[in-house]
Amino acid sequence: MVPITTFHYLVVAAALFVLGVIGVLTRRNVVIVLMSIELILNAVNLNLVAFSRMWGNLNGQVFSIFITVDAAAEAAAGLGILIAFFRNKETINVDEIDLLKW
Amino acid sequence: MNPVVNSALNTTIDPGMAPVATPFFFYLLAGLAIAGGVFVITRRNSVHSALALIVTLLSVAGLYLMLYAPFVAATQIIVYAGGIMVLFLFVIMLVNIERVSKERRFNRIWPAGVSAACALMALFVFAFVKGKALFPDRLMTLRESSNTQEIATMLYGERGKMGQYTFGQYTFTFEIASLLLLVAILGAVIMTKKKM
Amino acid sequence: MLNFVMSYLGSTVTPGQAGNQFWALIYVLIIFAGVSVAVVAMNWIERKALAHFQIRLGPMRVGPHGLLQPIADALKLMLKEDIIPAEADQFVFWVAPLIGLLAAFAVYTVIPFGPSQAVSDMNIGILFMLGVSSLGALGIVVAGWASNSHYPLIGALRSTAQMVSYEVAMGLAVVSAVLMTSLNSTGTGTLSMIGIVQAQQQQGIWFIFKFFPLGLLAFVIFAIAMIAETNRAPFDMAEAESELTAGYHTEYSGLRWSLFMLAEYAAMIAVSSIAVTLWLGGWMRPFPNLLQAPAWQFTFSLFPGLTFLGLAAIAGFGTARMPAHSFFRIQRIGLGVFASLLGSIALLLLLIAVAGRSADTSIAARFSEGIDYVYWFVLKVAIFMYLFIWYRATWPRYRFDQLMRVGWKVLLPISLGVLIATAIVGVIIS
Numbered sequence: 001m002v003p004i005t006t007f008h009y010l011v012v013a014a015a016l017f018v019l020g021v022i023g024v025l026t027r028r029n030v031v032i033v034l035m036s037i038e039l040i041l042n043a044v045n046l047n048l049v050a051f052s053r054m055w056g057n058l059n060g061q062v063f064s065i066f067i068t069v070d071a072a073a074e075a076a077a078g079l080g081i082l083i084a085f086f087r088n089k090e091t092i093n094v095d096e097i098d099l100l101k102w
Numbered sequence: 103m104n105p106v107v108n109s110a111l112n113t114t115i116d117p118g119m120a121p122v123a124t125p126f127f128f129y130l131l132a133g134l135a136i137a138g139g140v141f142v143i144t145r146r147n148s149v150h151s152a153l154a155l156i157v158t159l160l161s162v163a164g165l166y167l168m169l170y171a172p173f174v175a176a177t178q179i180i181v182y183a184g185g186i187m188v189l190f191l192f193v194i195m196l197v198n199i200e201r202v203s204k205e206r207r208f209n210r211i212w213p214a215g216v217s218a219a220c221a222l223m224a225l226f227v228f229a230f231v232k233g234k235a236l237f238p239d240r241l242m243t244l245r246e247s248s249n250t251q252e253i254a255t256m257l258y259g260e261r262g263k264m265g266q267y268t269f270g271q272y273t274f275t276f277e278i279a280s281l282l283l284l285v286a287i288l289g290a291v292i293m294t295k296k297k298m
Numbered sequence: 299m300l301n302f303v304m305s306y307l308g309s310t311v312t313p314g315q316a317g318n319q320f321w322a323l324i325y326v327l328i329i330f331a332g333v334s335v336a337v338v339a340m341n342w343i344e345r346k347a348l349a350h351f352q353i354r355l356g357p358m359r360v361g362p363h364g365l366l367q368p369i370a371d372a373l374k375l376m377l378k379e380d381i382i383p384a385e386a387d388q389f390v391f392w393v394a395p396l397i398g399l400l401a402a403f404a405v406y407t408v409i410p411f412g413p414s415q416a417v418s419d420m421n422i423g424i425l426f427m428l429g430v431s432s433l434g435a436l437g438i439v440v441a442g443w444a445s446n447s448h449y450p451l452i453g454a455l456r457s458t459a460q461m462v463s464y465e466v467a468m469g470l471a472v473v474s475a476v477l478m479t480s481l482n483s484t485g486t487g488t489l490s491m492i493g494i495v496q497a498q499q500q501q502g503i504w505f506i507f508k509f510f511p512l513g514l515l516a517f518v519i520f521a522i523a524m525i526a527e528t529n530r531a532p533f534d535m536a537e538a539e540s541e542l543t544a545g546y547h548t549e550y551s552g553l554r555w556s557l558f559m560l561a562e563y564a565a566m567i568a569v570s571s572i573a574v575t576l577w578l579g580g581w582m583r584p585f586p587n588l589l590q591a592p593a594w595q596f597t598f599s600l601f602p603g604l605t606f607l608g609l610a611a612i613a614g615f616g617t618a619r620m621p622a623h624s625f626f627r628i629q630r631i632g633l634g635v636f637a638s639l640l641g642s643i644a645l646l647l648l649l650i651a652v653a654g655r656s657a658d659t660s661i662a663a664r665f666s667e668g669i670d671y672v673y674w675f676v677l678k679v680a681i682f683m684y685l686f687i688w689y690r691a692t693w694p695r696y697r698f699d700q701l702m703r704v705g706w707k708v709l710l711p712i713s714l715g716v717l718i719a720t721a722i723v724g725v726i727i728s
Contacts, residue, residue, distance in 0.1 A: 004128045006237075007230070009165065012132045014226040016139050016158070018219050023143035025215030026208045031148050031194055035155050038186065039139055042162050045174075053169040054237075061174050062267045068174075068181050069279045073286035075186045079193045080290035086197045095209060149390060149443060156436065176425040184432030188462060191439045195451065 009050035016043035030092045034078050041071040128168060135161035146207050148194045152187060159183045173264055312492070314418020325417045329406045337563040341368040344687050351691035362633035363616060378552035383446055386549070390444040395550070395557035398437030402564035404430045409571045410491045412581050412671030423491035424476060427572055428469055431527070434565060435461040438546050441558075445549035453545030456698055457529055457536035463705035464526035464533075470713035471520040474720045475576040478505050478513065481724050495580030502587045506577040512720050517577040519713045524569040526705065528562060531690035535698050570682035571675075578678050581671035596655050599666055602673040603648035606640050613637035 016039055023036025045064040052060025085097060138158030145151045159182045166175035209215075268276055313322035342357075342365065349356030357364030382391055408423040410416040420426055435458045442454020479497035480487030488494060498505055506517045526533040537545035547558045574580060583598045614637040620630045647669065654666030696704070 002125070004125055007234075008128065008132070009169070010230065012135060012165070014223065014230075015136050016162075018223045018226070019136070019139035019143055021222055022216060022219045025218060026212040027143060028206065028209050029148060031190065031197070032143065032151050035142055035151055035190065038155065038182070039142060039158065042159065042182075045178075046162055046165060049166055049169050049171050049174055052171070058263055058267050059271075061171050062264060062272055063275075064174055065177055065268075066272070066275055066279050068177055069283060072181055072186055073282050075189060076286045076290045077293075079189060080293040083193060083196065084293045090199070092197050092199070093205065147387070149387070149440070153390065153393070153440070172420065172422045173425070176422045176429050179429035180425070180432060184429055184435065184465075185462075188435055188439060188458060191436070191443070192455065192458070195439070195443055195455065 006050050006054045009046060013043040013046040013050065016040075016046070028093050028095060030082050030094055030097065031079075033094060034075060034082070037078075038071060038075065041067060124168070127164070131161045131164040131168070134158070135165065144207075148198070149191070152190050152194060155190075156183055156187050159187070310414050312414050312416045312419045314416075314420070322417055325415075326407075329409075329417065330403070333403070333406065333564055333567065334560075336567060337560055338368045338372070340563050340567075340683055341371070341559075343684070344690075347684070347687045348691050351688075362620075362629040362636070365632075365636065372556065375552050375556040380553065381549075381551045383549050386446045387444050390440055394437050394441035394444055395554050395561065396437075397440065398434050398561040399557055399564075401430055401433035401437060402561040402568060405565075405568040408491050409568070410495060410575060410580055411675050412668060413492060413496070415581075415668060415671060416492060419490050419492045422489045424472055424489050424494065424572070424576070427491075427568070428465070428472065431565065431568065432461075432465055434561065435465075437561070441550070442546040445546070447549060450546050450548045453536045453548070457546055460529070460533060460536065460698075460701055460705070461527055463702060464523040464709070467519055467705065467709035467713045468523040468527060470710070470717055471516045471523065472572070472576060474512070474516045474713070474717040475505050475520075477717070477720050477724060478508055481728055485728070491575050491580075495575055495582065498579050499582060499586065504577065504579040504582075509720060509723050512716055512723065513577065515712065515716045516720070517573065519709055519716065520573055520577070523705075523709060524573060525686070525689065526701070527569060528566045530562075530566065530686055532693040532696050533701055534690075535695060535701060566683065566686055567679060570679045570686075573682065574675065574678040581675045583670065583674050596651075599651045599654065599670055600648065602669055603644050603646075603651055605673075605677070606644035606647060610637050610640035610644055613640055 020036040020039035020043060023039065024033050027033055027036065045067055048060040048064040048067070050060075052058060052064075082092065086092060089096070089099075091097065135158050138154045138156075138161060141154035142151045142158065145154065159178060163175040163178040163183070166172075166178060313319075313325055345367065346356040346364065357367040360367040360370050382388065405427050407417045408420055408426055410419065438461070439454050439458040442450045442452075442457070445451070476487055476489060476494065478487075478501075479494050482497065482500060488497065501508070504513075506513045525531075529537055537547065547555055550558060579586075583601075585594075589598075613633060617630055617633045617637055620626050620633065622630075650662055650666050650669060653662035654660070654664075656662075
């Protein structure tokens with residue numbers, strides 16, 4: 001069996017990233033778009049931690065914690081915007097969220 | 103077996119016997135993560151997507167544990183799976199309208215999106231292939247040993263280093279992150295307040 | 299093969315440390331069986347204790363003094379018809395109790411019953427416990443949504459909001475306890491559960507008494523938050539019968555409902571174990587440094603046997619008091635058998651304690667030590683369980699907005715203050 005190298009983890013991270021990009025670009029439901037963004041951020045985290053293991057220092061891990069914090073803040077803000085918009089227009093379809101001001 | 107000298111660490115890591123379980127768990131967790139990702143972007147029902155995302159997040163936490171990053175794994179479970187996903191589920195329940203489940207899932211220009219993603223994947227593959235020359239073999243192969251505590255200490259130094267990094271080198275980043283969270287909290291509270 | 303099985307015995311680290319999967323599995327099975335027995339016993343004690351608080355008798359018919367009532371309940375629940383609401387999402391409806399159960403039981407991996415009696419002592423033990431117990435909220439919100447009905451949805455949202463709010467205060471209280479572990483010579487604390495108890499041992503004081511009143515305040519905050527975490531009275535707005543019918547588990551019947559109850563009781567035991575480990579000294583007997591003479595050691599090592607002897611005496615007294623009527627013959631015999639069972643366990647434990655005194659390194663001594671550790675831990679957790687029942691019997695329910703106000707506006711500032719004060723005092727002292 002091929003031993004697991006850093007490359008394997010990078011491939012998994014790339015796959016998750018591409019799946020997230022597809023989700024952001026093709027889905028019409030805003031909540032699912034936000035979830036795909038979370039997938040993208042997770043892929044980045046996995047990349048960082050894999051490289052941290054490879055180089056043997058903790059920089060990658062510490063920075064990935066900050067990226068997690070950032071993802072949490074962004075999810076909260078994004079969902080807040082969604083709820084505020086939903087109150088006004090009763091839709092969660094990205095195609096119908098097309099007004100800058102109502 | 104000759105010990106491998108890893109000059110990045112200036113130590114000698116005895117290869118020993120690679121445990122059989124590691125590839126099994128890696129493929130299991132990686133498969134779960136990618137399958138969860140596919141379910142996230144393809145399910146019609148948002149709650150199913152959220153559950154699939156939880157599966158993905160927990161598998162990625164497992165992958166972190168395999169990479170000897172227990173603190174990151176714990177943070178992932180607490181913040182992502184226990185916090186962000188609960189928030190997502192709350193919002194899904196608040197904005198759940200019948201109309202959504204009967205509409206189309208993907209938008210009209212989905213071929214453009216998928217081809218853009220394929221182009222991105224091609225870019226990644228190109229980067230990996232070209233970049234492989236930069237990473238010599240001895241850095242890419244991750245040596246395992248049966249004594250997991252020892253290898254964690256060997257890799258990362260003594261206990262408490264994480265705190266030293268966070269409050270030493272990354273103090274500024276830490277403060278900015280707290281400020282970011284404060285701004286996000288304020289923003290979320292103000293945006294969702296009902297107009298009195 | 300036998301070597302592999304016996305190789306772990308006598309080791310001073312947990313099976314996780316030693317890398318011994320077989321013994322880790324054995325420990326997991328023991329914990330699983332123990333928690334199930336504890337949940338059954340807890341069910342009986344809750345009904346009898348609530349009844350006695352309300353000046354009535356509780357279940358008396360099913361076994362002697364209702365001892366077989368939980369078993370009868372479990373059988374009934376298993377044999378009931380499995381009803382699923384018509385429009386409910388089948389898969390999610392099925393998966394929701396499993397998420398709650400998983401979250402509740404996974405916590406037991408790191409609970410330290412002794413210095414080497416844990417399944418696996420992770421370096422981040424307490425963080426793992428906090429994280430996994432927060433996954434329980436997911437199970438509840440998904441269960442409420444999957445029931446496709448108003449009351450469960452509102453109950454689930456309220457329940458989850460309550461759990462998430464009190465998690466913050468809980469986490470801060472835990473951080474202030476972990477901060478106290480770092481007041482040693484090297485200045486590094488530890489997040490591992492066994493390490494926290496060993497820090498208490500090393501500093502010679504239970505953390506509840508440290509920096510009085512800071513440790514006590516942190517403990518009280520955690521105690522209040524853990525009641526809210528597990529949706530127990532007086533914070534059980536979401537599942538009380540007179541409120542939202544039954545909250546998130548309204549539509550669940552039979553075995554699925556019993557899974558929810560199992561998850562709730564298991565979560566109660568788990569958070570009580572956290573409280574005991576962090577503040578009440580885990581597996582240490584009372585006064586480990588003050589009363590150090592071998593005579594005191596021997597006295598305290600007799601406690602497990604004496605406890606079971608006391609229980610056997612109570613059961614025997616109950617047997618003697620039963621009416622000498624042919625109706626009660628089977629009950630009398632049953633209770634007598636139970637009393638003699640408890641008595642034989644008591645005799646065994648006393649024998650082990652006495653034999654362990656004779657030689658320090660014999661098998662009996664190691665057994666006696668292990669039994670002592672587990673006994674003191676379980677005794678403290680049992681006290682917490684009784685307190686849970688006492689609170690339910692005594693205090694009125696919080697209204698939901700009062701509940702959220704307490705969580706955010708009272709507990710959070712107090713726990714922040716305690717954390718800062720602990721840090722300042724810790725820096726000043728060392």
